[in-house]
Amino acid sequence: MIRILSVRLLQAIFVMVAVTAIAFLMFRFVGDPVATMVREGASQAEKDALRVALGLDRPLLIQYLEFVGRALHGNLGTSFRYQEPVASLLLTRLPATLELVMVATFLSLFIGIPMGIVCALKPNGFLSRLIQSLTLVGISMPTFVTGLLLILVFAVTLRWLPSSGRGELVDLGFWKTGFLTASGLKSLILPSITLALFQLTLIMRLVRSEMIDVLSSDYVRFAFARGLPRRYIYGRLALRNALMPVVTVTGLQIGQLIAFAIVTETVFQWPGMGLLFTNAVGYPDIPVLAAYLLFVGFLFVLINMIVDMLYAFIDPRLRTK
Amino acid sequence: MRKCARALLAGLAMVVSVTAPSLAQTLRWSSAGDVISYDPNAQVDSFTQSVQNMVFDGLVRRNKDMAIEPALATSWEIVSPTRWRFHLRQGVKFHEGQPFNADDVVATIQRQIDPGARNKENLSAVTGVEKVDDYTVDLTLRGPYPLLLNDLVAIYMMSKPWMAEHNALKPGNASTGVVTYASNHANGTGAFKLVSYEPDSRSVFAVNKDWWDKPQHNLTGVEFRPIASNATRVAALLSGELDMIAPVPLQDIDRVGNTPGLKVVENPSLREIFLGFSFRPELHAAPGKPNPLLNVKVRQALWHAVDLTTIQKRLMRGKSRTSGMLVAPQVTGYDKSIDVPLDYDVAKAKSLLAEAGYPDGFKVGLACSNDRYIADEQICLAIASMWAKIGVLADVNVESKTTYFPRMDKGDLDIYMLGWASLPPMDGYSVLQALLATNDGNYGGSNPNGLSDAKIDELARSASTELDEAKRVDMLKAAFKVTHDEALYLPLHQQPVAWAMSDKVDMPQFPDEYVRPWFAHMN
Numbered sequence: 001m002i003r004i005l006s007v008r009l010l011q012a013i014f015v016m017v018a019v020t021a022i023a024f025l026m027f028r029f030v031g032d033p034v035a036t037m038v039r040e041g042a043s044q045a046e047k048d049a050l051r052v053a054l055g056l057d058r059p060l061l062i063q064y065l066e067f068v069g070r071a072l073h074g075n076l077g078t079s080f081r082y083q084e085p086v087a088s089l090l091l092t093r094l095p096a097t098l099e100l101v102m103v104a105t106f107l108s109l110f111i112g113i114p115m116g117i118v119c120a121l122k123p124n125g126f127l128s129r130l131i132q133s134l135t136l137v138g139i140s141m142p143t144f145v146t147g148l149l150l151i152l153v154f155a156v157t158l159r160w161l162p163s164s165g166r167g168e169l170v171d172l173g174f175w176k177t178g179f180l181t182a183s184g185l186k187s188l189i190l191p192s193i194t195l196a197l198f199q200l201t202l203i204m205r206l207v208r209s210e211m212i213d214v215l216s217s218d219y220v221r222f223a224f225a226r227g228l229p230r231r232y233i234y235g236r237l238a239l240r241n242a243l244m245p246v247v248t249v250t251g252l253q254i255g256q257l258i259a260f261a262i263v264t265e266t267v268f269q270w271p272g273m274g275l276l277f278t279n280a281v282g283y284p285d286i287p288v289l290a291a292y293l294l295f296v297g298f299l300f301v302l303i304n305m306i307v308d309m310l311y312a313f314i315d316p317r318l319r320t321k
Numbered sequence: 322m323r324k325c326a327r328a329l330l331a332g333l334a335m336v337v338s339v340t341a342p343s344l345a346q347t348l349r350w351s352s353a354g355d356v357i358s359y360d361p362n363a364q365v366d367s368f369t370q371s372v373q374n375m376v377f378d379g380l381v382r383r384n385k386d387m388a389i390e391p392a393l394a395t396s397w398e399i400v401s402p403t404r405w406r407f408h409l410r411q412g413v414k415f416h417e418g419q420p421f422n423a424d425d426v427v428a429t430i431q432r433q434i435d436p437g438a439r440n441k442e443n444l445s446a447v448t449g450v451e452k453v454d455d456y457t458v459d460l461t462l463r464g465p466y467p468l469l470l471n472d473l474v475a476i477y478m479m480s481k482p483w484m485a486e487h488n489a490l491k492p493g494n495a496s497t498g499v500v501t502y503a504s505n506h507a508n509g510t511g512a513f514k515l516v517s518y519e520p521d522s523r524s525v526f527a528v529n530k531d532w533w534d535k536p537q538h539n540l541t542g543v544e545f546r547p548i549a550s551n552a553t554r555v556a557a558l559l560s561g562e563l564d565m566i567a568p569v570p571l572q573d574i575d576r577v578g579n580t581p582g583l584k585v586v587e588n589p590s591l592r593e594i595f596l597g598f599s600f601r602p603e604l605h606a607a608p609g610k611p612n613p614l615l616n617v618k619v620r621q622a623l624w625h626a627v628d629l630t631t632i633q634k635r636l637m638r639g640k641s642r643t644s645g646m647l648v649a650p651q652v653t654g655y656d657k658s659i660d661v662p663l664d665y666d667v668a669k670a671k672s673l674l675a676e677a678g679y680p681d682g683f684k685v686g687l688a689c690s691n692d693r694y695i696a697d698e699q700i701c702l703a704i705a706s707m708w709a710k711i712g713v714l715a716d717v718n719v720e721s722k723t724t725y726f727p728r729m730d731k732g733d734l735d736i737y738m739l740g741w742a743s744l745p746p747m748d749g750y751s752v753l754q755a756l757l758a759t760n761d762g763n764y765g766g767s768n769p770n771g772l773s774d775a776k777i778d779e780l781a782r783s784a785s786t787e788l789d790e791a792k793r794v795d796m797l798k799a800a801f802k803v804t805h806d807e808a809l810y811l812p813l814h815q816q817p818v819a820w821a822m823s824d825k826v827d828m829p830q831f832p833d834e835y836v837r838p839w840f841a842h843m844n
Contacts, residue, residue: 032726032727032730034727034730035723035726035727035730036722036723036726037365037439038365038766039365039367039440039442039443040367040741040742040744040751040755040767041746041751041754041755041766041767042365042442042755042766042767043442043754043755043762043763043764043765043766044760044761044762044765044766045762045763046442046766047730047766078500081357082357082358082504082520083357083358083360083363083364083439083493083500083504084500084504085500148552148553148556151552151553151556151560152556155556155557155560155562156556156559156560159560159561162557162560162562163553163556163557163560163562164546164548164553164556164557164562165522165523165546165548166522169519266549266550267550267552267553268553269521269522269546269547269548269549269550269553271519271520271521271522275521275549276521278549279355279521279549281723282692282721282722282723283723284723
């Protein structure tokens with residue numbers, strides 16, 4: 001067990017080093033921040049001075065090593081655009097993204113699972129065909145199109161919901177939440193549906209196929225033969241077993257949602273980490289870009305490691321190998 | 322615990338219901354970008370400066386006609402060419418109650434010219450500041466400098482006790498990682514108070530009831546919400562969540578204008594769009610051969626070959642103003658007799674090319690951004706096809722502003738598109754200093770391609786110290802005449818500024834694209 005753990009840790013460190021290197025080098029070629037940071041009539045001397053002040057005149061390798069050194073101390077540098085430490089910038093944006101992801105996950109589970117059950121119990125019924133074709137449309141449409149369509153219908157035409165932003169927030173000191181106000185809750189609806197759509201379809205299809213599998217297994221058929229109540233068979237026997245992979249997939253998908261909420265956040269001007277990232281691309285705010293990639297890389301390494309460890313814990317065969 | 326939560330919710334519901342009716346006279350507006358910081362010295366972004374202007378006042382300001390008028394200074398005199406004396410307005414109070422006096426001006430100017438201030442060059446002529454008495458201040462200058470008032474328009478007065486209390490006497494700085502209290506809080510003397518600032522979400526402003534000036538608006542508050550996505554910003558206006566968006570995307574102008582209850586307001590902005598030429602020995606598109614652009618006849622031929630009328634009618638939908646010089650009519654140094662583009666004449670262009678020794682044309686690079694100016698990419702493609710008619714084969718390269726401007730700065734481009742608004746000074750000298758003068762130290766910061774004209778260099782240097790306004794304007798005009806005669810740049814047009822707003826809003830539009838809610842009326 002300890003051997004597996006240490007090997008995994010080593011791999012994780014290697015991945016993180018690769019991510020920092022790629023993040024850092026890639027964004028050096030996005031553009032020159034000096035060009036966007038100086039005023040319109042700036043002189044050559046002014047531009048050169050800024051370049052030196054930002055440390056952009058030094059060799060790339062030195063800049064990279066310094067970046068890694070600071071990152072190890074928890075210092076991700078200062079944003080060129082906001083003039084604030086990047087770490088605190090990411091932390092202030094985290095609540096917005098997490099709330100969005102939480103609601104999206106909730107929606108996808110509480111709509112996706114019942115839909116999957118319906119589709120499994122009556123695979124050829126009208127309702128299940130309708131659900132299947134509707135979700136197919138939803139999943140094949142680009143996120144920004146879905147978002148804009150929702151805005152067009154519910155914000156512009158019907159005027160039921162706001163088109164953008166988070167609404168009124170309540171500051172809890174360490175967390176600014178939109179859950180406690182009416183406008184905050186209303187603002188959550190459209191972006192979370194947009195973000196949930198992909199995961200919802202995934203879960204619906206997963207539940208459906210797992211349920212169909214389980215329902216055709218021997219123990220379910222014996223349960224029917226014994227005359228157990230249907231509710232007990234579907235709920236206790238079939239659904240429970242079908243939900244095991246759903247839990248794993250949902251866990252992994254939460255990482256995906258946090259990392260790729262970028263499009264949804266941009267369309268809805270949702271002030272989370274994704275919007276921070278898109279704005280940083282246009283500036284170009286290199287410390288923010290690099291730190292964001294670092295954060296996402298770390299998130300995925302962490303999630304994958306936990307999942308692997310859990311598998312090893314549950315399945316003894318993986319340990320003896 | 323549950324009781325507590327219920328009480329909290331009830332309290333919140335009350336807060337929401339109490340604040341809702343007062344929204345009636347609140348101007349809610351949106352733009353694509355957000356305020357970078359409320360610290361006047363921590364950035365150089367002109368949009369940020371325009372929003373800060375709601376909260377802060379300068380010693381002088383621009384009135385409705387864009388002319389400079391007294392603000393926190395009531396009068397001034399030139400004691401000697403290097404010493405200007407300002408008499409301050411009495412009885413002015415900052416938003417948090419501190420009285421305004423000479424100490425505040427001294428602290429503000431010192432903060433502005435501090436080596437750590439990101440925008441210290443906005444007041445580069447000033448070397449020091451001295452208090453004469455409680456309401457008189459002297460600024461000392463490097464040398465005679467005619468544009469001091471123009472520069473002071475964008476220097477916002479902060480409160481010394483407030484800065485001292487919050488440890489913000491030194492400006493914030495990205496390179497050293499200094500963040501101050503002034504980044505997200507603002508205490509000015511302006512028409513509106515900053516109530517709250519959430520980056521990328523909103524800035525909320527309340528009316529300053531104790532403003533020293535008579536309000537020319539009837540607002541009860543202002544809410545600014547940045548929305549980066551064009552489609553979402555337009556949707557928010559259509560849905561009634563906003564009263565105004567600035568700017569409205571060009572492709573949505575017709576749709577928004579035809580919506581009942583909304584209107585589109587358009588005027589030419591100060592921003593002139595033009596093409597710059599490479600004056601290096603060789604072109605990047607044709608290495609090893611002498612650069613044809615060094616010949617004035619070639620540059621004139623290229624100018625004659627551009628059909629400016631078609632660009633104005635088709636690509637700019639009739640909204641731009643075709644021009645022949647690098648500054649707009651409102652800018653000092655403008656001369657109507659110079660502002661004449663070379664006429665569209667393909668035959669003449671061909672003969673000029675032949676005279677210059679290029680009867681069959683040549684190859685050249687043409688570069689544009691695709692996200693900076695209105696229709697920038699389409700204009701570039703159109704010009705390339707127009708030049709093809711005279712045998713000039715333009716290798717068009719279009720890219721995002723984040724990579725385009727750094728390449729331009731390095732001199733990697735043969736012919737390139739650039740826009741210039743002469744802001745904040747609104748003076749032709751800005752063009753002389755940054756675009757026309759040879760790239761050297763404090764001159765030619767945006768002239769990376771070897772353009773060098775001895776006469777213009779001399780005019781730029783003498784205009785920078787000439788205090789006689791009439792003489793100075795003549796120098797600017799003389800430099801622009803050379804630019805036109807030698808076709809050093811190829812001017813295209815003055816691009817429009819387009820805002821969309823509700824019928825209920827009455828808001829004047831300015832060519833510098835500043836939104837000035839202190840002139841807004843809502844009914």
